[in-house]
Amino acid sequence: MNKIWLVTQREYLTRVKNKTFILTTLLTPLGILVFMAAVVLVMSTGSDKAKVINVYDPSNLLENELKTRDNLTFQFSNQSISAQKEIYKENKINGILEIPALTDSLATSYVYKYHSDDQLAMDESYAIEAAIEKKIRDFKLKKLHIDVNTLKNLDTDVSVDPVTILEDKKISSITTIVSSVLGGIVGYAMFFIILFYGMQVMRSVMEEKINRIVEVLISSVKPFELMMGKVIGVGLVGLTQIGIWIVLMPIIYFIGAALFGINPGSLSDMHSINVPVDDIALSSQDKIGQIFIEITSMNWYKILPLTLFYFLAGYFAYSALFAAIGSAVGEDINDASSLTLPVMMPLMFSMYIGFSAVNAPDSSLAVWSSMIPLLSSIVMPVRLPFDPPWWQIMVSVVSLIIFTIFLVWVAGRIYRVGILMYGKKASFKELSKWIFYKG
Amino acid sequence: MNVLSLHNVVKAYANHVAVNDVSFDVKKGSIFGLLGPNGAGKTSLIRIITTITAADSGQVFLNGEPLNRLHPNEIGYMPEERGLYKKMKVGEQLLYLAQLKGLSSRDAKIKLKAWLEKFEILSWWDKKVADLSKGMSQKVQFVATVVHDPSLIILDEPFSGLDPINTNLIKDEIYQLKQKGASILFSTHRMEQVEEICEDIVLINKGKILLYGGVGKIKNDFKEHLFSVKYEGKLPETITNHEYQIVSNIGNEIIFKGEKGQSSNDLLRGLIRNNINIVSYNEIMPSLNEIFIKIVESSNE
Numbered sequence: 168m169n170k171i172w173l174v175t176q177r178e179y180l181t182r183v184k185n186k187t188f189i190l191t192t193l194l195t196p197l198g199i200l201v202f203m204a205a206v207v208l209v210m211s212t213g214s215d216k217a218k219v220i221n222v223y224d225p226s227n228l229l230e231n232e233l234k235t236r237d238n239l240t241f242q243f244s245n246q247s248i249s250a251q252k253e254i255y256k257e258n259k260i261n262g263i264l265e266i267p268a269l270t271d272s273l274a275t276s277y278v279y280k281y282h283s284d285d286q287l288a289m290d291e292s293y294a295i296e297a298a299i300e301k302k303i304r305d306f307k308l309k310k311l312h313i314d315v316n317t318l319k320n321l322d323t324d325v326s327v328d329p330v331t332i333l334e335d336k337k338i339s340s341i342t343t344i345v346s347s348v349l350g351g352i353v354g355y356a357m358f359f360i361i362l363f364y365g366m367q368v369m370r371s372v373m374e375e376k377i378n379r380i381v382e383v384l385i386s387s388v389k390p391f392e393l394m395m396g397k398v399i400g401v402g403l404v405g406l407t408q409i410g411i412w413i414v415l416m417p418i419i420y421f422i423g424a425a426l427f428g429i430n431p432g433s434l435s436d437m438h439s440i441n442v443p444v445d446d447i448a449l450s451s452q453d454k455i456g457q458i459f460i461e462i463t464s465m466n467w468y469k470i471l472p473l474t475l476f477y478f479l480a481g482y483f484a485y486s487a488l489f490a491a492i493g494s495a496v497g498e499d500i501n502d503a504s505s506l507t508l509p510v511m512m513p514l515m516f517s518m519y520i521g522f523s524a525v526n527a528p529d530s531s532l533a534v535w536s537s538m539i540p541l542l543s544s545i546v547m548p549v550r551l552p553f554d555p556p557w558w559q560i561m562v563s564v565v566s567l568i569i570f571t572i573f574l575v576w577v578a579g580r581i582y583r584v585g586i587l588m589y590g591k592k593a594s595f596k597e598l599s600k601w602i603f604y605k606g
Numbered sequence: 607m608n609v610l611s612l613h614n615v616v617k618a619y620a621n622h623v624a625v626n627d628v629s630f631d632v633k634k635g636s637i638f639g640l641l642g643p644n645g646a647g648k649t650s651l652i653r654i655i656t657t658i659t660a661a662d663s664g665q666v667f668l669n670g671e672p673l674n675r676l677h678p679n680e681i682g683y684m685p686e687e688r689g690l691y692k693k694m695k696v697g698e699q700l701l702y703l704a705q706l707k708g709l710s711s712r713d714a715k716i717k718l719k720a721w722l723e724k725f726e727i728l729s730w731w732d733k734k735v736a737d738l739s740k741g742m743s744q745k746v747q748f749v750a751t752v753v754h755d756p757s758l759i760i761l762d763e764p765f766s767g768l769d770p771i772n773t774n775l776i777k778d779e780i781y782q783l784k785q786k787g788a789s790i791l792f793s794t795h796r797m798e799q800v801e802e803i804c805e806d807i808v809l810i811n812k813g814k815i816l817l818y819g820g821v822g823k824i825k826n827d828f829k830e831h832l833f834s835v836k837y838e839g840k841l842p843e844t845i846t847n848h849e850y851q852i853v854s855n856i857g858n859e860i861i862f863k864g865e866k867g868q869s870s871n872d873l874l875r876g877l878i879r880n881n882i883n884i885v886s887y888n889e890i891m892p893s894l895n896e897i898f899i900k901i902v903e904s905s906n907e
Contacts, residue, residue, distance in 0.1 A: 379689030386656040387706040
């Protein structure tokens with residue numbers, strides 16, 4: 168046991184102290200932040216030069232509605248269009264927006280003119296159109312003698328809510344959406360984490376074999392101890408990295424927000440420039456609130472430990488298999504790809520089943536594969552937010568534990584023979600023979 | 607007292623028998639040569655002794671006890687194909703390997719520093735292995751093999767790739783370790799080194815023992831009673847005509863074959879009687895190399 172711990176320590180420390188690890192761990196959240204900042208920046212700087220637009224609006228339709236923004240100034244002017252064009256020629260303004268008085272009250276489309284040789288930026292024309300649309304809407308409401316409250320009553324938000332018959336639990340359509348998103352994210356993350364760190368285990372095994380240090384090592388440690396130390400060490404590196412990201416993401420996010428003056432809400436703001444907050448927006452805000460309520464009301468005491476269990480069991484099973492494959496590879500690193508395929512298959516397969524389980528968590532495919540070891544380590548976590556029955560969880564957990572122990576044993580048998588075999592890569596037939604080699 | 611005893615060890619793989627009923631003893635504090643051509647089963651045998659693999663049948667005793675899980679800590683093994691972690695620093699790497707052999711991190715550090723000091727390579731502590739030359743990393747590997755004061759040190763071709771200076775350095779270390787009571791099992795097919803260093807040898811081919819015993823005794827067993835005489839002046843005709851089976855007569859040296867029962871003193875007396883001016887006289891002993899080739903070839907037939 169003591170020797171497993173020594174191997175674990177080495178695997179962990181050499182990785183964590185590695186410059187590449189430190190850089191990727193620290194730079195990934197930073198990279199995401201920079202990316203987000205870039206998106207915000209690109210979207211908010213439609214026009215970097217200060218723009219002045221004259222608005223010819225004799226009927227005062229847009230009064231108080233067009234607001235001057237960062238680099239965009241609206242000037243209301245009742246000079247004739249031709250007079251304003253003279254001002255344009257003197258380069259004092261960038262364009263003239265012509266808003267004639269409304270006459271036809273019931274038209275469904277209006278065209279307004281913007282006099283300029285340059286085009287308006289997307290967000291600029293969007294803002295202007297939105298302002299005019301709102302005014303015309305008000306104008307039409309008045310003309311048609313429609314009360315705003317009457318109109319509000321016309322808006323209906325329909326949702327079909329599931330109600331349980333036998334079980335006593337509260338579910339709503341929002342529950343389904345939240346569970347789907349949560350399940351999808353978990354399934355995807357599990358797939359990548361298991362794959363990424365499993366491959367690291369494999370590469371580490373291959374490195375020791377090709378380096379020829381492995382013979383020195385196994386004259387001191389049992390091959391199984393070496394393999395387990397490696398699997399645990401790399402797994403701890405994974406947990407460390409994910410842990411650092413979980414802590415770092417919000418910190419960097421807020422530091423960045425303070426530094427660049429990015430309002431965390433500004434991304435969503437972009438779409439609602441000058442658009443009045445109407446009832447639809449209100450109800451979507453309601454929904455966000457409801458989503459938060461759903462998220463907090465989920466049975467996290469059940470979901471979190473179980474997800475962690477599935478992650479660990481899945482990681483152990485797959486990375487042990489990757490270790491066995493790493494040991495079977497000859498001197499050529501390129502041999503690895505054909506040998507990894509059979510391990511990749513259940514992994515990919517379970518991810519796709521996981522995606523379909525998001526839509527149909529109780530389909531027989533989802534239910535069965537959430538109880539079949541190797542598949543279950545990804546499919547079951549996807550189903551967990553949908554609150555699957557306890558008996559299925561129990562079957563799944565027990566079978567996964569048994570199968571993982573079995574797989575680690577098999578992998579250890581292959582590994583023990585494989586690391587001492589040089590020459591060409593082994594075939595699967597040979598691998599299966601190695602399992603039964605004695606001594 | 608034997609540090610290592612093998613009794614009827616057998617190890618078979620799918621399509622061949624790698625070790626076939628091998629028994630020998632390594633005396634405490636001796637340097638023992640494990641010889642054999644490529645593919646003879648040396649590595650299989652070493653892997654059994656280092657507990658990397660287990661024998662199918664037969665027994666192995668280390669210091670009188672049957673091999674067990676704690677024994678790897680008493681063995682230092684330097685395989686022929688050497689390797690170190692390229693990206694790790696020398697110091698870290700040696701500490702790790704020493705701790706795997708059961709040393710505490712404190713003891714390991716003290717001993718390692720002493721060894722590196724001895725080899726005048728303490729300044730390499732923070733160097734990465736990738737930056738070392740082949741000879742340099744071989745020294746590091748040697749330190750890793752002996753740092754935990756093993757009672758049995760197994761060296762597989764320890765001098766391959768070393769220049770004469772480093773070869774001598776390692777050779778001196780081997781003698782010093784022997785002086786301190788360690789036993790060395792030395793596997794090679796470089797016969798001149800075996801002759802120089804080893805006290806006892808075992809020669810195996812195709813998994814079987816062909817020869818086993820002290821180097822002097824083996825040479826004696828294989829000697830062909832050839833004697834070389836260097837002389838001055840003229841070779842008396844009595845010598846060329848009588849008694850002596852002359853094998854060669856080149857320059858001022860004759861080589862002749864004596865009868866089995868005759869002692870070298872008798873032969874010398876006979877020569878003097880024949881009035882020859884002897885400059886030097888000695889019995890020609892076969893080199894291990896000759897014995898090796900002879901035995902292996904005849905066993906392959």
